[in-house]
Amino acid sequence: MAYRAHCLICTGTGCVAGGSFNLRKTLEAEIAKRGLDREIQVITTGCQGFCAEGPIMIVQPDGVFYCRVEERDVPAIVEEHLLKGRPVKKLLYTPPTEKAPIPALKDIPFFAKQKLIVLRNRGLIDPDRIEDYIAVDGYTALGKALTQMTPEGIVLEIKRSGLRGRGGGGFPAGIKWETCRHAGQVRGVAPVVICNADEGDPGAFMDRSIIESDPHSVVEGMIIAARGIGASEGFVYIRHEYPLARQRLQLALDHAREFGLLGKNILGAGMDFDIEIREGAGAFVCGESTALMASLEGKLGEPRAKYIHTVEHGYQDRPSNLNNVETYANVPLIILRGADWFASMGTGDVKENPWNGSSGTKVFSLVGKINNTGLIEVPMGISLREIIFDIGGGIPKGRKFKAVQTGGPSGGCLPEEKLDMAVDFDSLTEAGSMMGSGGMIVMDEQTCMVDVARYFIAFLTEESCGKCTPCREGLKTMLDVLTRIGDGKGRMEDLGLLEEMGAVMQDCCLCALGTSAPNPVLSTLQYFRHEYEAHIRDKKCPGGVCKELITYGIDPAKCDGCHACVRACSTAAIMGEVKKVHTLDVHKCIKCGACIEVCRRDAITRT
Amino acid sequence: MPRITIEDLKKIKEEARQKMTLRSGDARARVVVHMSTCGIAAGAREVLDAFLRDAEARHLTDLLVTTSSCAGLCSREPMATVEIAGQAPVKYVDLDPAKAGRIVAEHILGGAVVREFALAAGSETAS
Ligand SMILES: Cc1cc2nc3c(=O)[nH]c(=O)nc-3n(C[C@H](O)[C@H](O)[C@H](O)COP(=O)(O)O)c2cc1C
Ligand code: FES
Numbered sequence: 065m066a067y068r069a070h071c072l073i074c075t076g077t078g079c080v081a082g083g084s085f086n087l088r089k090t091l092e093a094e095i096a097k098r099g100l101d102r103e104i105q106v107i108t109t110g111c112q113g114f115c116a117e118g119p120i121m122i123v124q125p126d127g128v129f130y131c132r133v134e135e136r137d138v139p140a141i142v143e144e145h146l147l148k149g150r151p152v153k154k155l156l157y158t159p160p161t162e163k164a165p166i167p168a169l170k171d172i173p174f175f176a177k178q179k180l181i182v183l184r185n186r187g188l189i190d191p192d193r194i195e196d197y198i199a200v201d202g203y204t205a206l207g208k209a210l211t212q213m214t215p216e217g218i219v220l221e222i223k224r225s226g227l228r229g230r231g232g233g234g235f236p237a238g239i240k241w242e243t244c245r246h247a248g249q250v251r252g253v254a255p256v257v258i259c260n261a262d263e264g265d266p267g268a269f270m271d272r273s274i275i276e277s278d279p280h281s282v283v284e285g286m287i288i289a290a291r292g293i294g295a296s297e298g299f300v301y302i303r304h305e306y307p308l309a310r311q312r313l314q315l316a317l318d319h320a321r322e323f324g325l326l327g328k329n330i331l332g333a334g335m336d337f338d339i340e341i342r343e344g345a346g347a348f349v350c351g352e353s354t355a356l357m358a359s360l361e362g363k364l365g366e367p368r369a370k371y372i373h374t375v376e377h378g379y380q381d382r383p384s385n386l387n388n389v390e391t392y393a394n395v396p397l398i399i400l401r402g403a404d405w406f407a408s409m410g411t412g413d414v415k416e417n418p419w420n421g422s423s424g425t426k427v428f429s430l431v432g433k434i435n436n437t438g439l440i441e442v443p444m445g446i447s448l449r450e451i452i453f454d455i456g457g458g459i460p461k462g463r464k465f466k467a468v469q470t471g472g473p474s475g476g477c478l479p480e481e482k483l484d485m486a487v488d489f490d491s492l493t494e495a496g497s498m499m500g501s502g503g504m505i506v507m508d509e510q511t512c513m514v515d516v517a518r519y520f521i522a523f524l525t526e527e528s529c530g531k532c533t534p535c536r537e538g539l540k541t542m543l544d545v546l547t548r549i550g551d552g553k554g555r556m557e558d559l560g561l562l563e564e565m566g567a568v569m570q571d572c573c574l575c576a577l578g579t580s581a582p583n584p585v586l587s588t589l590q591y592f593r594h595e596y597e598a599h600i601r602d603k604k605c606p607g608g609v610c611k612e613l614i615t616y617g618i619d620p621a622k623c624d625g626c627h628a629c630v631r632a633c634s635t636a637a638i639m640g641e642v643k644k645v646h647t648l649d650v651h652k653c654i655k656c657g658a659c660i661e662v663c664r665r666d667a668i669t670r671t
Numbered sequence: 672m673p674r675i676t677i678e679d680l681k682k683i684k685e686e687a688r689q690k691m692t693l694r695s696g697d698a699r700a701r702v703v704v705h706m707s708t709c710g711i712a713a714g715a716r717e718v719l720d721a722f723l724r725d726a727e728a729r730h731l732t733d734l735l736v737t738t739s740s741c742a743g744l745c746s747r748e749p750m751a752t753v754e755i756a757g758q759a760p761v762k763y764v765d766l767d768p769a770k771a772g773r774i775v776a777e778h779i780l781g782g783a784v785v786r787e788f789a790l791a792a793g794s795e796t797a798s
Binding site for chain 2: 126128149150151153156167168170171172174175178180183186187188189190191192195196198199200201203204207210211269272273276277278306308309323324325327329331332333435436437438439440441
């Protein structure tokens with residue numbers, strides 16, 4: 065019969081001197097004792113060439129290489145390895161060069177500069193198991209809030225922590241809760257608690273990630289908010305495009321309900337509250353508070369004028385507290401560790417007045433021309449440079465940094481001069497951008513800022529609900545003008561027109577989509593005006609992006625005639641023999657960039 | 672599960688915490704595959720399957736294969752964290768099913784970190 069494993073004992077001179085014959089006897093005896101003799105065969109071999117580490121023994125088919133094996137190791141080898149399949153670690157050979165420990169996570173800049181509050185459980189717990197969340201202090205804050213704090217006390221704690229809304233505006237959460245609670249009491253109408261998980265910004269995935277990694281932290285935050293505000297009904301408004309997040313959240317809600325953390329008489333403390341998931345269809349404007357509530361009611365997701373606040377008259381005309389996913393996820397730890405702890409992180413002194421600074425951390429999705437694409441959580445007040453160059457690892461391919469876009473589609477683009485700026489709500493706004501919900505898109509020197517502005521304005525033109533004229537027509541006009549400039553048909557007066565249009569929209573639009581929409585144009589005009597001027601005056605695109613303004617060519621000094629571009633070109637615009645410098649016919653070239661993709665020598669030029 | 676009180680919460684916490692820390696006699700090693708939208712798109716599900724298949728094929732009853740969420744470094748997905756009782760956890764990046772097999776053979780069984788695709792040791796510290 066066939067053996068399931070073989071032990072090869074070296075009986076070269078070196079190993080014999082080390083005792084391999086005795087080793088063999090002991091091993092065979094032990095194998096027989098365990099009744100494995102019909103399964104495992106002991107074989108002796110010639111010199112393995114590794115006498116220095118002998119006696120050597122190799123176990124096949126596992127290919128495990130033991131060295132310095134002694135008779136007293138035999139029982140462990142048989143018991144652990146031959147019986148249970150686990151090689152005996154202390155006998156394994158470690159090559160000397162491999163001895164250096166692998167780096168520690170805390171020494172890797174990507175992780176070192178992050179500070180985890182919201183994402184504290186990422187990668188640690190199984191998001192589908194409520195027990196895992198409870199094991200890491202989950203729902204302890206809720207217990208504290210229900211038994212040791214009054215509802216007013218909860219609201220005050222959040223207010224004193226300085227927690228500001230993470231979904232865009234940065235409005236202090238405690239003040240919103242207080243107003244909502246007050247409105248409920250004055251009007252005698254039960255408030256509702258709503259979580260904004262619409263996350264419409266292209267390229268942003270903070271909220272999705274928070275729900276996917278730790279759904280219970282959002283649920284717990286919402287229950288605590290409901291306690292503070294006096295609500296018994298809650299909703300999570302989440303986009304249809306987030307199936308995994310929705311599924312994990314639904315499971316979390318089901319488990320919480322099963323455990324009595326939702327429903328009637330929560331934790332036996334006499335509080336009633338439940339949460340329902342409502343799906344949105346993925347319109348950007350539905351993230352806006354009034355449009356979101358209209359959509360929740362089953363109406364068209366259109367915003368309305370906000371002179372009547374939704375905290376007082378929102379969903380079904382009830383006082384409605386809307387906060388972002390990340391805002392709620394911060395709440396349990398603030399309750400557990402106290403406002404002072406939270407306020408001690410970040411910028412400004414927020415304890416008396418939450419508007420005085422930005423406390424805590426912020427989650428960003430770091431994307432674009434950056435080495436470490438990813439989801440990061442950093443303390444407020446960190447510099448853009450630390451985020452992009454330390455955590456993000458800088459720009460790929462040794463290219464130069466040009467700009468970073470923050471705040472989502474209606475945020476702004478900040479240039480190199482602003483890299484040392486502190487990242488917090490007020491500094492970003494002051495610089496002509498905004499915090500938004502935390503998208504951060506890094507751009508390198510091969511980016512055209514006119515094209516970037518055009519991209520975001522095109523997105524916003526699509527997403528504008530069309531209800532108010534300045535937004536609908538203003539965006540359309542801006543898009544026309546930007547397209548014209550990109551086509552090389554711009555006029556110098558266009559820049560003034562863009563600025564004027566931007567100012568009108570900031571003043572007159574109905575909702576914040578419209579009032580913030582000019583940001584991408586105004587910020588690029590502020591910091592990259594020379595690029596606009598190059599397009600208009602010199603008919604050049606400095607980033608080499610706008611097709612009408614660039615010509616492809618081949619640098620004869622770099623081309624080695626490898627023919628890769630000839631094969632890639634779909635219009636046969638490149639000619640030349642193998643190993644001879646190629647030429648490009650600009651009349652046939654459609655500027656698709658396929659040649660650039662394949663050229664290994666960077667020989668294709670765009671001027 | 673009946674509806675719980677605050678006292679029950681503490682009990683559940685103690686029990687669950689015990690299960691989460693690796694003790695000898697209990698599970699000896701744990702593999703956490705990071706499964707979020709980003710990870711799954713990069714192939715984390717296939718990696719998870721490979722770990723499970725390997726654990727079963729080798730009868731590794733003391734190896735716990737579980738899932739968790741995104742570890743943040745989306746550009747290096749699929750990722751997994753390997754914890755062996757008494758040792759610092761090791762994060763692996765850019766995985767595929769074949770690499771998962773090597774991790775089981777070399778690290779979990781053999782005790783030697785597979786340096787080629789190990790990113791680092793240790794866990795992220797929450798503040
Ligand atoms: C056009 C537009 C889109 C928005 N999209 C979102 C979104 O996707 N997620 C979000 O949390 N807030 C979004 N907001 C901000 C919300 O209106 C609201 O301020 C926020 O959800 C309040 O929560 P917070 O105070 O916790 O940030 C958007 C605002 C506007 C004007
Ligand atoms: S969609 Fe709100 S102002 Fe246009």
